[in-house]
Amino acid sequence: MESKPYNRRQFVAATSAGTLAAATAPAMTAPAAAHRTASKLAVRGGTPIRTQGFPGWPVWDPQRDEQLVLSVLRSGVWSRAKVVSQFEQQYAQLLGAKRCLATTHGTTALITALNALDIGVGDEVLVGPYTFVASISVIFLSGALPIMVDTDPETFLVNPDKLEEKITPNTRAILPVHIYGLPCDMTRINAIAKKHDLLVVEDACQAWLAEIGGKKCGTLGDLGCFSFQNSKHLTCGEGGAITGDDDQVMDRAVSYHDFGRGGPRLGSKCRMTEFQAAILLAQMQRLEQQTQRRWENATYLTSKLQGIPGIYPHRLYQGVDRAAYHLYPLRYVAAEFNGVPRDRFLTALRAEGIPCTGGYGRLNKAPFMEHTLSSRNFTRMYSPEQLDHCRAQIECPDNDRLCSEAVCFSQRVLLGTKEDMDDIAKAIIKIVENREQLV
Ligand SMILES: Cc1ncc(COP(=O)(O)O)c(C=O)c1O
Numbered sequence: 001m002e003s004k005p006y007n008r009r010q011f012v013a014a015t016s017a018g019t020l021a022a023a024t025a026p027a028m029t030a031p032a033a034a035h036r037t038a039s040k041l042a043v044r045g046g047t048p049i050r051t052q053g054f055p056g057w058p059v060w061d062p063q064r065d066e067q068l069v070l071s072v073l074r075s076g077v078w079s080r081a082k083v084v085s086q087f088e089q090q091y092a093q094l095l096g097a098k099r100c101l102a103t104t105h106g107t108t109a110l111i112t113a114l115n116a117l118d119i120g121v122g123d124e125v126l127v128g129p130y131t132f133v134a135s136i137s138v139i140f141l142s143g144a145l146p147i148m149v150d151t152d153p154e155t156f157l158v159n160p161d162k163l164e165e166k167i168t169p170n171t172r173a174i175l176p177v178h179i180y181g182l183p184c185d186m187t188r189i190n191a192i193a194k195k196h197d198l199l200v201v202e203d204a205c206q207a208w209l210a211e212i213g214g215k216k217c218g219t220l221g222d223l224g225c226f227s228f229q230n231s232k233h234l235t236c237g238e239g240g241a242i243t244g245d246d247d248q249v250m251d252r253a254v255s256y257h258d259f260g261r262g263g264p265r266l267g268s269k270c271r272m273t274e275f276q277a278a279i280l281l282a283q284m285q286r287l288e289q290q291t292q293r294r295w296e297n298a299t300y301l302t303s304k305l306q307g308i309p310g311i312y313p314h315r316l317y318q319g320v321d322r323a324a325y326h327l328y329p330l331r332y333v334a335a336e337f338n339g340v341p342r343d344r345f346l347t348a349l350r351a352e353g354i355p356c357t358g359g360y361g362r363l364n365k366a367p368f369m370e371h372t373l374s375s376r377n378f379t380r381m382y383s384p385e386q387l388d389h390c391r392a393q394i395e396c397p398d399n400d401r402l403c404s405e406a407v408c409f410s411q412r413v414l415l416g417t418k419e420d421m422d423d424i425a426k427a428i429i430k431i432v433e434n435r436e437q438l439v
Pocket of ligand 1: 105106107108131132134135177179203205206226227228229238239240
């Protein structure tokens with residue numbers, strides 16, 4: 001159930017009196033109340049809540065970080081060697097995993113993980129559609145079929161209640177995506193996997209140091225995969241990693257990522273360079289402190305946004321110790337804004353000086369789905385019945401709705417101060433109070 005401390009009638013009464021900010025007390029603070037008089041929305045020519053920017057990304061320490069990269073340059077050893085190994089050891093330790101393998105991207109980490117677990121042609125992999133395209137495309141690229149499981153709109157994550165009904169004799173694995181760094185309900189997911197003898201590959205590409213039940217995301221399934229692309233909290237421009245505890249499986253991953261060397265299996269090549277690892281070692285120094293700051297700011301922001309009609313902050317699952325917040329998501333419910341579409345709200349919020357986006361699109365309806373299912377490869381690998389079964393799972397109504405309701409703030413915004421969070425809340429409340437100007 002959504003928490004709604006006061007109902008719609010109270011809201012209309014409060015807003016018509018122009019006192020929503022006061023009505024949301026104690027969540028609202030004095031600075032927010034001060035803006036009640038500036039009621040003309042910035043999108044209508046009023047004064048924006050905020051004109052100064054938010055922190056930029058990426059950040060680095062010119063002395064220490066540049067020194068680490070320079071020393072790789074000057075060593076003349078640029079392909080995978082000891083700096084990559086050093087990164088792998090430190091990242092495994094940071095996460096509490098037995099092993100870590102660095103790769104070129106999050107995408108190649110996922111492909112390598114699926115290969116190491118022998119997931120491929122004939123297999124079905126359960127996955128939620130509210131994610132970045134790579135979570136789905138890697139399943140197809142491995143020759144397996146992605147079976148869509150609808151999203152829980154309150155949490156933005158795969159709905160554990162809807163997993164079991166999608167299991168068939170062909171199901172091999174679940175690929176939970178901790179999207180935006182919000183931990184999936186891994187207790188339920190792992191219990192379902194155990195009951196049905198399924199593998200679990202965590203897409204933790206946005207979940208560095210997120211934690212649930214005392215364990216870090218990426219260490220809760222059979223393998224965990226991470227991305228270090230430019231926007232990511234731990235970044236070297238492009239990069240990835242796999243974490244795991246099973247030596248045999250990890251040895252297969254190592255072999256696959258290096259042409260199949262050291263084993264009998266066919267492999268590919270996705271080895272990290274020494275430059276990437278040097279930057280990651282430098283970035284890793286700041287990761288814990290930055291993660292904690294995002295977590296504290298996000299928790300504070302949620303407390304400020306509770307109870308605003310039509311605005312629903314995401315819900316975290318029980319047992320979450322910390323979310324990583326690659327983005328901070330909330331839902332804008334147009335029906336509570338006289339049907340004004342979400343995009344007008346986004347435009348108004350940006351005009352108030354708050355950078356925001358609408359999050360992911362309907363990946364379950366992306367053209368590549370049907371294109372792949374009817375491709376030469378897939379029609380030769382699968383029976384028409386199995387392909388139709390995959391097609392039939394594409395309808396995810398909760399996800400479709402979520403894609404038109406989401407409002408997201410980027411991780412760099414959450415690196416700001418508490419006053420920055422106050423500005424976000426003030427801007428939202430200003431728009432809610434003056435929502436008739438959105439039309
Ligand atoms: C959820 C998710 N999965 C997979 C990937 C793929 O990672 P990369 O871009 O490093 O290949 C990303 C990267 O954006 C991601 O956000």
